[in-house]
Amino acid sequence: MIYKENPTSPDFANAPCSGQSPLFDDHLRGETAADRAARLSVATRLCHDCPCRQPCDALRRTQHHPTGVWAGRIYLDRRRH
Numbered sequence: 001m002i003y004k005e006n007p008t009s010p011d012f013a014n015a016p017c018s019g020q021s022p023l024f025d026d027h028l029r030g031e032t033a034a035d036r037a038a039r040l041s042v043a044t045r046l047c048h049d050c051p052c053r054q055p056c057d058a059l060r061r062t063q064h065h066p067t068g069v070w071a072g073r074i075y076l077d078r079r080r081h
């Protein structure tokens with residue numbers, strides 16, 4: 001997740017996802033489809049009013065294959081699903 005990679009970035013200082021990387025991941029080993037859907041729903045709700053949505057989306061656009069939740073949107077690794 002981006003905030004783990006950029007923990008000191010001032011753009012993400014107030015992000016509610018800070019320190020919650022697995023919540024925003026595309027895939028967790030051993031997770032059922034229902035559990036994944038519920039987890040990603042929680043993640044997208046955290047993004048809803050986040051003051052960091054724009055810089056998060058800008059960072060997503062710099063990634064080769066972004067997966068997981070970025071700026072409130074879910075990006076799945078199509079090779080897994």
